[in-house]
Amino acid sequence: MTRTAFFISDGTGITAESLGRSLLAQFSGVAITMLTKPYIDTVEKARELAGVIDATAGRDGVQPIVIDTIVNEDIREVIRTATCFKIDVFSTFLAPLEEELATHSSYSVGRTHAIGSDDVYMDRIHSVHFALDNDDGARTYQYDEADIILIGVSRCGKTPTSLYLALQFGIRAANYPLTEDDQDEDGVLRLPQFLAKHHHKLFGLTIDARRLAAIRHERRPNSRYSSMDQCLQEVEQVEALYRSLHIPSIDTTRFSVEEISTRMIAETGLVRRFSPR
Amino acid sequence: MTRTAFFISDGTGITAESLGRSLLAQFSGVAITMLTKPYIDTVEKARELAGVIDATAGRDGVQPIVIDTIVNEDIREVIRTATCFKIDVFSTFLAPLEEELATHSSYSVGRTHAIGSDDVYMDRIHSVHFALDNDDGARTYQYDEADIILIGVSRCGKTPTSLYLALQFGIRAANYPLTEDDQDEDGVLRLPQFLAKHHHKLFGLTIDARRLAAIRHERRPNSRYSSMDQCLQEVEQVEALYRSLHIPSIDTTRFSVEEISTRMIAETGLVRRFSPR
Numbered sequence: 020m021t022r023t024a025f026f027i028s029d030g031t032g033i034t035a036e037s038l039g040r041s042l043l044a045q046f047s048g049v050a051i052t053m054l055t056k057p058y059i060d061t062v063e064k065a066r067e068l069a070g071v072i073d074a075t076a077g078r079d080g081v082q083p084i085v086i087d088t089i090v091n092e093d094i095r096e097v098i099r100t101a102t103c104f105k106i107d108v109f110s111t112f113l114a115p116l117e118e119e120l121a122t123h124s125s126y127s128v129g130r131t132h133a134i135g136s137d138d139v140y141m142d143r144i145h146s147v148h149f150a151l152d153n154d155d156g157a158r159t160y161q162y163d164e165a166d167i168i169l170i171g172v173s174r175c176g177k178t179p180t181s182l183y184l185a186l187q188f189g190i191r192a193a194n195y196p197l198t199e200d201d202q203d204e205d206g207v208l209r210l211p212q213f214l215a216k217h218h219h220k221l222f223g224l225t226i227d228a229r230r231l232a233a234i235r236h237e238r239r240p241n242s243r244y245s246s247m248d249q250c251l252q253e254v255e256q257v258e259a260l261y262r263s264l265h266i267p268s269i270d271t272t273r274f275s276v277e278e279i280s281t282r283m284i285a286e287t288g289l290v291r292r293f294s295p296r
Numbered sequence: 297m298t299r300t301a302f303f304i305s306d307g308t309g310i311t312a313e314s315l316g317r318s319l320l321a322q323f324s325g326v327a328i329t330m331l332t333k334p335y336i337d338t339v340e341k342a343r344e345l346a347g348v349i350d351a352t353a354g355r356d357g358v359q360p361i362v363i364d365t366i367v368n369e370d371i372r373e374v375i376r377t378a379t380c381f382k383i384d385v386f387s388t389f390l391a392p393l394e395e396e397l398a399t400h401s402s403y404s405v406g407r408t409h410a411i412g413s414d415d416v417y418m419d420r421i422h423s424v425h426f427a428l429d430n431d432d433g434a435r436t437y438q439y440d441e442a443d444i445i446l447i448g449v450s451r452c453g454k455t456p457t458s459l460y461l462a463l464q465f466g467i468r469a470a471n472y473p474l475t476e477d478d479q480d481e482d483g484v485l486r487l488p489q490f491l492a493k494h495h496h497k498l499f500g501l502t503i504d505a506r507r508l509a510a511i512r513h514e515r516r517p518n519s520r521y522s523s524m525d526q527c528l529q530e531v532e533q534v535e536a537l538y539r540s541l542h543i544p545s546i547d548t549t550r551f552s553v554e555e556i557s558t559r560m561i562a563e564t565g566l567v568r569r570f571s572p573r
Contacts, residue, residue, distance in 0.1 A: 031554050031555055033314060033558070037315070038315050040571065045390060045402050046393070046394075057559075057562055058559065058562055108318075109322075112319055113319065115383070116361070116383070117323075122323060122325055144456060144511065145514070151428070154428070174421075178428070179421060179424045182459050182463060186460055234417075237422070275416070275417075276420065277308050277310060278308055281308040281310070281334050281335075282334075
């Protein structure tokens with residue numbers, strides 16, 4: 020028996036989905052199809068969706084799970100009429116919060132998403148373009164402006180992490196790939212001078228060599244670049260560098276970009292320019 | 297009187313913060329300082345944090361609000377001893393879900409974040425690099441592989457949106473800036489041939505000319521590029537183009553990148569390659 024879960028919102032659906040996935044992840048033994056339904060912001064859309072939920076209940080032979088963060092009472096009421104097991108996040112938590120804060124909540128549609136303000140937008144645009152301009156060691160001269168500089172071997176996750184930090188938190192992250200060009204005449208990896216002077220901003224990424232080889236193989240199959248020997252040697256060299264210079268680092272092998280980014284912030288005390296959600 | 301809210305998690309804190317901000321956004325009249333505390337994954341860290349919460353209660357003269365998504369019972373128990381108004385998301389919703397699903401939940405730390413799988417990682421890396429390679433009309437030849445192609449005037453939000461679609465959903469988004477180079481000899485904006493053949497993949501962005509001028513002014517102050525006249529004319533031309541060719545579009549002026557992206561997915565039926573949260 021498979022079950023269906025609907026994450027329903029009058030906005031982006033990000034909160035409902037995030038919460039829903041967290042809760043349902045605790046039931047790994049149950050096969051659940053998860054569907055996100057954002058922008059259910061009128062009674063008409065809610066009626067249509069209630070029809071879909073009812074049809075799903077008939078098809079599955081069991082009522083779907085509904086997790087919603089709809090603010091408007093009329094719209095919520097329509098969803099409630101569908102055949103479903105409903106987890107009503109706002110009505111569960113807003114009443115006790117109203118009591119604790121000794122005030123009424125606004126219940127206004129869209130109030131959740133006060134994230135499109137001009138300042139946030141400008142910060143975000145600026146941070147994203149900063150990350151792009153300073154990606155992959157392209158323009159080293161903006162390191163003065165960087166909040167953090169990610170270093171590591173090619174394809175260890177620097178670019179996605181820099182962009183995530185920029186988009187989600189407005190953090191200006193540069194990144195620089197450590198390659199054979201950064202070795203001295205004895206073949207030992209050295210920190211370039213323009214990075215050494217920003218030592219306090221450096222954060223190292225490392226990765227399991229086997230995983231690295233697989234990732235590089237996608238890009239350049241059967242090359243020296245993607246060979247196990249090459250990957251092993253590069254990873255050993257950067258890890259030795261981090262140790263000898265006391266550069267904080269994180270192994271990206273087992274972590275998602277969200278985890279790498281939030282762990283980095285927690286560890287360094289980096290200040291977020293905004294909180295998008 | 298100012299109040300403090302703590303969003304506490306044994307993982308990234310993304311779910312706790314997202315839910316917390318949504319709930320507290322309903323109380324616009326109350327000044328609340330919001331703090332996210334991720335990776336509280338040991339009893340020791342929880343004890344330390346409980347101390348911080350108690351100290352905050354003393355300083356504020358009122359108990360802080362705590363919203364947590366900690367799975368481990370022992371760690372939750374420590375937080376519960378702090379002076380706070382606690383919204384315990386998991387214990388509130390997991391019990392009824394266990395009943396509905398007729399099974400026990402796993403309550404395992406980290407279970408929430410089954411997002412670092414190899415497939416998701418590869419999809420994400422690929423999508424991010426696709427967005428970068430196809431940013432700003434840099435390499436038009438990969439449009440065959442694109443899931444969606446964003447078009448619009450320079451600085452209307454194409455790049456952040458493309459990157460967000462890639463990072464959050466694994467969607468391969470190219471983007472192309474419509475400029476004076478795309479005008480015919482009469483000065484009328486035309487769709488370039490290499491875009492016209494992908495008509496079904498096109499999605500237009502537009503923006504309020506005043507806002508556009510402000511954004512461009514940050515980049516090139518007092519230039520023709522950032523002048524109100526120029527911005528007005530460019531915006532009018534792209535909007536006329538969208539209308540005449542029936543290209544779906546969205547006005548980015550009032551929306552966050554999250555909203556633009558999720559609305560685009562809702563409107564086009566684009567399929568997400570993964571769901572990161």
